[in-house]
Amino acid sequence: MIDFELEPQVIGRLQMYHAVAEQMVRPISREYDEHEHKPPTQFWETMWTSSRDSDLTPGSGRETPDPKRAGARSQRNLNTILSTEELCWGDAGLFLSIPNPGLGGAAVMAAGTPQQKERFLKRFREGKPKWGAMAITEPGCGSDSAAVTTTATRVGDDWLINGTKIFCTAGEMAAEKSEGFVVVWATVDKTAGRAGIKPFVVEHNTPGMTVTRVENKLGIRASDTAAIVFDNCRVPMDHLLGTAEVRKEGGFKDVMATFDATRPLVAAMALGVGRAALDYVRDFLKQHNVPVRYGISPHKLAAIERDFMDMEVNLKAARLLTWRAAWMLDTGKHNNLEASMAKAKAGLAVTHITQKAVEIMGPAGYSRRELVEKWMRDAKINDIFEGTQQINLLIVARRILGYSSKELN
Amino acid sequence: MISFELSEEQQMIRDTVGAFARDEVRPAARPADEQGAIPKELVAKASELGLVRSAIPEQFGGDGDARSAVTGAVIAEELAYGDLSIALDVLAPRLFAFPLIEMGTPDQQKRYLPRLGRPEFVPASAAVMEPQFDFDLNAMATAAQHRNGGFVLDGAKCFVPLAMEAEALLVFAASNPGAGLGGVDGFIVERGAAGLTIGEREKNMGLKGLATYELELKGCRLGPEARLGGERGCNFTRLTSQWRVALAAMAVGVARASFDYARDYAKERKAFGVPIATKQTIAFMLADMAIEIDASRLLVWEAAWHLDKGEDALQESYLAKNYAAAASLKIADNAVQVLGGHGYIREHPVEMWLRNARGFATLEGLATV
Numbered sequence: 061m062i063d064f065e066l067e068p069q070v071i072g073r074l075q076m077y078h079a080v081a082e083q084m085v086r087p088i089s090r091e092y093d094e095h096e097h098k099p100p101t102q103f104w105e106t107m108w109t110s111s112r113d114s115d116l117t118p119g120s121g122r123e124t125p126d127p128k129r130a131g132a133r134s135q136r137n138l139n140t141i142l143s144t145e146e147l148c149w150g151d152a153g154l155f156l157s158i159p160n161p162g163l164g165g166a167a168v169m170a171a172g173t174p175q176q177k178e179r180f181l182k183r184f185r186e187g188k189p190k191w192g193a194m195a196i197t198e199p200g201c202g203s204d205s206a207a208v209t210t211t212a213t214r215v216g217d218d219w220l221i222n223g224t225k226i227f228c229t230a231g232e233m234a235a236e237k238s239e240g241f242v243v244v245w246a247t248v249d250k251t252a253g254r255a256g257i258k259p260f261v262v263e264h265n266t267p268g269m270t271v272t273r274v275e276n277k278l279g280i281r282a283s284d285t286a287a288i289v290f291d292n293c294r295v296p297m298d299h300l301l302g303t304a305e306v307r308k309e310g311g312f313k314d315v316m317a318t319f320d321a322t323r324p325l326v327a328a329m330a331l332g333v334g335r336a337a338l339d340y341v342r343d344f345l346k347q348h349n350v351p352v353r354y355g356i357s358p359h360k361l362a363a364i365e366r367d368f369m370d371m372e373v374n375l376k377a378a379r380l381l382t383w384r385a386a387w388m389l390d391t392g393k394h395n396n397l398e399a400s401m402a403k404a405k406a407g408l409a410v411t412h413i414t415q416k417a418v419e420i421m422g423p424a425g426y427s428r429r430e431l432v433e434k435w436m437r438d439a440k441i442n443d444i445f446e447g448t449q450q451i452n453l454l455i456v457a458r459r460i461l462g463y464s465s466k467e468l469n
Numbered sequence: 470m471i472s473f474e475l476s477e478e479q480q481m482i483r484d485t486v487g488a489f490a491r492d493e494v495r496p497a498a499r500p501a502d503e504q505g506a507i508p509k510e511l512v513a514k515a516s517e518l519g520l521v522r523s524a525i526p527e528q529f530g531g532d533g534d535a536r537s538a539v540t541g542a543v544i545a546e547e548l549a550y551g552d553l554s555i556a557l558d559v560l561a562p563r564l565f566a567f568p569l570i571e572m573g574t575p576d577q578q579k580r581y582l583p584r585l586g587r588p589e590f591v592p593a594s595a596a597v598m599e600p601q602f603d604f605d606l607n608a609m610a611t612a613a614q615h616r617n618g619g620f621v622l623d624g625a626k627c628f629v630p631l632a633m634e635a636e637a638l639l640v641f642a643a644s645n646p647g648a649g650l651g652g653v654d655g656f657i658v659e660r661g662a663a664g665l666t667i668g669e670r671e672k673n674m675g676l677k678g679l680a681t682y683e684l685e686l687k688g689c690r691l692g693p694e695a696r697l698g699g700e701r702g703c704n705f706t707r708l709t710s711q712w713r714v715a716l717a718a719m720a721v722g723v724a725r726a727s728f729d730y731a732r733d734y735a736k737e738r739k740a741f742g743v744p745i746a747t748k749q750t751i752a753f754m755l756a757d758m759a760i761e762i763d764a765s766r767l768l769v770w771e772a773a774w775h776l777d778k779g780e781d782a783l784q785e786s787y788l789a790k791n792y793a794a795a796a797s798l799k800i801a802d803n804a805v806q807v808l809g810g811h812g813y814i815r816e817h818p819v820e821m822w823l824r825n826a827r828g829f830a831t832l833e834g835l836a837t838v
Contacts, residue, residue: 061472061474061475061476061479062472062473062474062475062476062479062539062770062773062774063470063471063472063774064471064771064774065470065471066471067470135470135471138471354783354784354787354788355606355607355650355706355709355783355784355787356605356606356607357603357604357605357606357607357608358791358830359602359603359605360603360605369788369791372788373768373788373789373791373792374792376768376771376788377764377765377767377768377792378764380764380767380768380771381760381763381764381767383471383473384473384763384767387471387472387473388473391474398763401759401760401763404756404760405760405764450753453752453753453756453757454749454752454753454756456756456759456760457749457752457753457755457756458752460732460755460756460759461732461735461736461746461752461755463746463747463752467747468746468747468749468752
């Protein structure tokens with residue numbers, strides 16, 4: 061039965077997140093944009109204490125629905141999507157900087173054994189703030205993640221990891237500045253192609269793992285994006301997530317499984333930024349007595365009304381696609397196609413929505429006194445990370461055409 | 470609780486209507502477009518699906534099924550996937566029947582619904598649009614003046630499906646001009662009423678199988694009992710939303726038809742020794758089309774869901790319709806483009822779908838859920 065109704069307790073929780081976004085995040089939003097790399101320590105402390113064990117841990121995103129909860133299926137992924145939008149309405153960069161298992165956790169959840177999940181994720185329920193990160197991109201390979209050159213070599217009972225990774229979200233916090241971990245994707249067999257690529261958990265401050273750079277970015281400046289070098293970095297054998305066996309499509313499938321869970325999440329981040337801009341424009345138009353007239357002949361609409369409605373309906377379309385992708389995850393349906401659809405739509409829609417918002421607001425839109433220009437900069441990343449617009453279109457195209465990556469590339 | 474799954478009953482309806490659209494409607498689409506006529510046997514077969522009768526209350530001979538805008542959207546999409554002209558034709562009686570079921574007085578229901586509850590196709594329709602370029606549901610030019618306890622209708626209507634054969638029409642007119650949607654009433658005008666002139670059949674760019682007409686209303690006198698809902702009137706805002714959701718759902722159907730055809734063609738057609746679908750420039754076009762079809766459908770379902778909750782859903786329906794209409798046009802256009810020169814030839818259906826899809830931006834009140 062088609063239903064778009066959020067349950068009262070979900071709405072209640074979203075109101076709480078909204079209050080956090082409005083009262084705690086927005087006031088410091090500009091500060092941590094202007095002062096890149098400055099740690100928002102107090103914000104982290106608060107989020108760490110309040111968000112432990114909540115649905116704000118994307119790393120715990122791929123749990124199978126609990127059949128014991130008769131009737132009421134678990135909507136954990138959907139709830140994460142909803143709270144992500146709410147917090148990113150506050151600030152997407154600060155949201156990304158929140159101490160949690162992050163993408164590293166998502167990889168553990170997707171590829172790890174039950175014992176590994178417990179062992180690596182337990183820390184996020186106790187002690188001081190911690191971060192998890194994922195290292196997959198390399199200087200020579202981005203979207204072509206199957207081409208990773210970082211190697212993992214068996215030496216006795218250990219793995220030796222060698223290579224350079226870039227663009228690791230929360231990489232510095234996970235690798236050096238907390239008791240976190242980095243999940244690094246490395247090949248155990250270069251001749252096996254993507255099947256040989258495996259995820260390894262590297263504990264913080266493991267000798268041989270060095271953060272060499274923290275990037276300066278267009279937006280989401282509150283979130284650290286690190287380059288990490290692995291130089292004979294030694295990790296125990298059981299830090300390999302899942303199986304070491306090189307099967308056809310095996311290792312890379314785990315990367316993909318991670319993306320199926322995280323792409324809707326990135327789409328939800330986009331939604332939050334887009335809604336921030338949309339809400340801002342709506343209030344602005346209201347203050348200036350510019351009506352937005354629904355239901356009248358399109359011939360009578362002013363350009364600004366068309367623009368606004370266009371922004372609004374595209375955001376809504378992106379939201380529905382995103383909810384669907386998360387709902388499929390919650391109901392155990394394969395969502396590879398739908399996750400990429402949501403990500404492609406949301407990334408591009410919100411890029412356009414925020415750019416249009418800057419245009420509509422005129423000088424106030426372009427000025428750093430207001431946050432609109434910041435949202436435009438923040439929005440753009442959603443059309444790039446976790447698979448660019450083009451990579452997601454490629455995935456959608458393969459799915460709808462029934463083509464393999466060999467047939468359509 | 471959020472769910473994107475149709476109920477089992479809705480899935481069954483979708484499959485049944487979908488199979489009918491694929492096996493019966495689609496093969497008849499091109500001949501209907503070329504000849505400007507829809508075979509009576511096909512219309513009769515469509516009636517057997519109970520498209521109208523199922524919603525007529527049992528006391529009037531129907532099945533008394535609870536109406537649902539979501540179900541209506543599913544049916545509209547499936548039929549339009551077969552052919553838009555035929556979909557609008559076989560669903561036209563709903564334009565008359567559904568407002569009566571939801572908002573009509575007991576007398577109005579008793580008088581008209583038994584006919585529409587019959588198993589055969591009973592033509593009936595509604596007159597909504599008017600021949601102005603900036604036609605606006607909020608500002609109808611057709612006027613209903615109060616006179617001697619009754620009404621006098623004056624004005625012109627266009628795009629009235631099946632007007633010539635309809636046994637009765639629901640004509641919408643401003644009884645309180647300047648009051649926007651709240652100032653509009655529906656009036657039951659029977660076939661042959663004095664002051665009602667049905668013009669020549671319209672010749673349109675698309676929808677060529679569907680017979681639509683202009684109407685002239687000149688001093689058309691009606692008793693008070695002709696007003697939909699009697700003294701209470703109707704909820705016109707809700708009606709406009711139901712129309713928009715139906716048309717938006719049909720836009721999704723046309724878009725899906727175009728996409729499926731273009732996708733299959735692109736996998737068959739070779740250029741430079743490989744199927745053109747293996748080229749990113751074509752593959753990305755198709756991917757974008759697929760995303761926009763799903764986006765449109767979800768917007769339609771969401772608006773329909775609001776209607777099913779009893780809301781007027783003006784904003785949701787308006788946005789969904791405008792979005793789906795624009796997406797449908799773009800997708801049909803892309804389909805022609807994927808086929809290249811072949812898309813331009815009438816041997817393939819995509820040019821017909823492009824002509825049909827162009828209509829959605831213009832059309833209002835041609836179908837309902």
